[in-house]
Amino acid sequence: MMLVIVCCLVLLSLSWGMYEAGRHSTQPQHDWIEEKLAIEYDAGSCRQTKKQKLCTQMGDLIHQIQISTTANENLGKQIKLLANENDSLKEKLVFFQHLMAGNTKSGISIHQFNLKETETPGKYRYALTLIQGGERPSDFKGNLKFQVTLQQNGQSKTIPLISSSSDENFPINFKFLHRLDESFKVPTDAIVESLQVQIFEQNDNKKVILTQATQPAS
Numbered sequence: 001m002m003l004v005i006v007c008c009l010v011l012l013s014l015s016w017g018m019y020e021a022g023r024h025s026t027q028p029q030h031d032w033i034e035e036k037l038a039i040e041y042d043a044g045s046c047r048q049t050k051k052q053k054l055c056t057q058m059g060d061l062i063h064q065i066q067i068s069t070t071a072n073e074n075l076g077k078q079i080k081l082l083a084n085e086n087d088s089l090k091e092k093l094v095f096f097q098h099l100m101a102g103n104t105k106s107g108i109s110i111h112q113f114n115l116k117e118t119e120t121p122g123k124y125r126y127a128l129t130l131i132q133g134g135e136r137p138s139d140f141k142g143n144l145k146f147q148v149t150l151q152q153n154g155q156s157k158t159i160p161l162i163s164s165s166s167d168e169n170f171p172i173n174f175k176f177l178h179r180l181d182e183s184f185k186v187p188t189d190a191i192v193e194s195l196q197v198q199i200f201e202q203n204d205n206k207k208v209i210l211t212q213a214t215q216p217a218s
Helices: 002-023 027-040 043-049 052-100
Strands: 107-117 123-133 140-152 155-160 170-174 177-185 191-201 204-214
Touching (some): 123 191, 140 204, 170 177
Antiparallel strands (some): 123 177, 140 170, 140 191, 191 204
């Protein structure tokens, strides 16, 4: 009886160890196995040194691992895309909740303005959401201007952002909501400290209606 119990405990321990090993396995290990098998496997030499059945099984295994790796990469891209869409939907939900609660002020206001560094060196992405409150607002027509403050070679610089039309003005025309989601690049040896936006009415680039600055998210 004692022997049976000991054997059961050993089997349970082995099963749990195998489960834990599988649960904690990571993608880099998967890639390492694929690379190792690909190096060791060569169809021509395999048939000369091993049985035909074993060679076929090794080839099928490598093919299955390659398919699995590709599927995981595609899944990762889809998850990242869905996460970005989810963030956008959350922002819109917060805005409409804010709007329904009657907290919007009459006139133009900045609902959201943020800046973050991307994975590409020197590339930054910013998002700006403008809202116009009031019972019956008319279309707002104006321009945005952006100023980037950065550190380069120990010196602080402020440079304007240029729109796709090679102009410092970013035209806007909206009634309730306007969202801008764009990116810009700076030299890789520069560090962006802040991004400032200024709002002007159309045909009047001297009188600033509203201004706000944001820093890169940590």
